[in-house]
Amino acid sequence: MAETLVSSGFRFDKLPENYIRPESERPRLSEIESLKVPLIDLDSSNNRDEFICQIRDACSDFGFFQVTNHGISAESTQKVFEISREFFHLPVEEKMRYYSNDPSQKMRLGTSVNVMKEKVHSWRDYLRFYCHPLEEFVNDWPSTPQSFKNVVSNYSTEVRVLGFKLLGAISESLGLERNYIERVLGGASQHMVMNYYPPCPEPDLTYGLPSHKDLSALTVLLQDHQVAGLQVLKDGEWVAVNPQPNSLVVNIGDQIQALSNGRYKSVLHRAIVNSSKERISVGSFLCPANDAVIAPAKELTSEESPAIYRNFTYDEFCKKFWSRSVEDGHCLELFK
Ligand SMILES: O=C(O)CCC(=O)C(=O)O
Numbered sequence: 467m468a469e470t471l472v473s474s475g476f477r478f479d480k481l482p483e484n485y486i487r488p489e490s491e492r493p494r495l496s497e498i499e500s501l502k503v504p505l506i507d508l509d510s511s512n513n514r515d516e517f518i519c520q521i522r523d524a525c526s527d528f529g530f531f532q533v534t535n536h537g538i539s540a541e542s543t544q545k546v547f548e549i550s551r552e553f554f555h556l557p558v559e560e561k562m563r564y565y566s567n568d569p570s571q572k573m574r575l576g577t578s579v580n581v582m583k584e585k586v587h588s589w590r591d592y593l594r595f596y597c598h599p600l601e602e603f604v605n606d607w608p609s610t611p612q613s614f615k616n617v618v619s620n621y622s623t624e625v626r627v628l629g630f631k632l633l634g635a636i637s638e639s640l641g642l643e644r645n646y647i648e649r650v651l652g653g654a655s656q657h658m659v660m661n662y663y664p665p666c667p668e669p670d671l672t673y674g675l676p677s678h679k680d681l682s683a684l685t686v687l688l689q690d691h692q693v694a695g696l697q698v699l700k701d702g703e704w705v706a707v708n709p710q711p712n713s714l715v716v717n718i719g720d721q722i723q724a725l726s727n728g729r730y731k732s733v734l735h736r737a738i739v740n741s742s743k744e745r746i747s748v749g750s751f752l753c754p755a756n757d758a759v760i761a762p763a764k765e766l767t768s769e770e771s772p773a774i775y776r777n778f779t780y781d782e783f784c785k786k787f788w789s790r791s792v793e794d795g796h797c798l799e800l801f802k
C-alpha cells in the first residue's frame with residue numbers, strides 16, 4: 467500500500483520498488499510520436515451541420531478531440547491551474563487532512579489510482595471531489611487555498627454548460643434527439659479530479675496514470691500547456707496528445723460507449739511523467755445520476771446490430787469499477 471503522497475516534498479534519487487513496472491509494461495518514452503487529434507472550433511456562429519459532422523468523425527475515429535472557443539475564459543482555466551498547484555504545494559500535514567483511500571468518499575485526496583487493489587503504484591497524487599449540485603458539495607471542499615471554492619465553483623459551472631453543449635452535438639451526431647443523452651443521464655452527476663505529477667526520478671520505469679478508460683459519459687480535460695504527458699492508444703500505437711494553447715481535451719467515456727451501442731468508443735489513455743517538471747491536469751467528468759439506467763439507445767440497435775450491452779444502473783457500474791484495479795481490464799466488458 468502506498469502510505470505516503472508522492473507530493474510529500476521528499477526528493478527520491480531512485481524510484482521506490484513498488485512503483486516499478488515490469489519491463490514489458492514500461493512507457494518506452496523515446497519511441498512515442500505525437501498525434502494531432504481533431505481540433506474543433508465551437509464558435510457558435512459556425513455552421514451546425516458541419517460542426518455535427520466534425521463531432522461524428524472525431525468520436526468515431528479517435529474518441530478524443532480538442533475544442534477551442536469553448537466558452538471558458540483563459541482567466542478561468544488559468545486560475546484553476548494555479549489553485550491546483552497551490553493546493554499540492556501545501557505542507558504535507560495540511561494536505562493529509564483530506565487524505566482517504568476509500569473510493570466512496572465524495573471529497574478526498576488520494577495517491578496513485580486504487581492503492582488498495584493495484585499491484586504497482588503510479589507517480590500521481592489527486593484531489594477528487596463532486597461538484598453537482600454545487601450547494602451539496604462545496605462546503606466540503608478544501609478551505610485552503612482560500613479562493614479554492616470560489617475559483618473551482620465558477621469553473622465547474624462553466625464546464626457543465628460546455629459538457630451539455632457537447633452532449634447535445636454528440637446525440638445529434640448519432641441521429642438521436644439533441645437532448646437524448648442529457649435526458650438519459652438524469653440530472654448528470656459531475657466530479658473533478660486534479661492530478662498532480664511531481665518530477666519523477668526514473669520516468670521510464672513507471673506512469674503518472676497507467677492505461678485506462680474513463681468511466682464517465684464525457685470527460686473534459688484541462689491539460690498543462692507547458693508540460694506534455696497525455697498519451698492515447700491510436701491504431702495499436704501509443705501517441706502523445708500535445709497541449710494546444712486555449713484548448714480543452716474532450717474524450718468519450720464508457721457510458722457513451724454503452725449508450726451508442728459501441729459506435730463511439732471509450733479509448734485507452736495514460737499519463738507519463740518526467741524527471742524535471744511537475745505536471746498538472748484537471749479532469750471534469752460528466753456522469754449519469756446514480757440511479758440512471760444506461761442501455762444502448764433503441765434507435766441504434768436492430769436485428770443486424772443487436773444491443774451489445776445489457777442495461778445497468780450507473781451505481782452498479784461504479785461499484786464494479788472500484789472493486790477492481792485498472793490492471794484487471796475494461797470494466798464495461800463485464801456488462802455485455
Ligand atoms: O493527466 C492526464 O493527462 C490524464 C488524466 C486522466 O486521464 C484522468 O484523470 O482520467
Ligand SMILES: [Fe+2]
Nearest residue numbers: 678679680735
Ligand atoms: Fe482518464
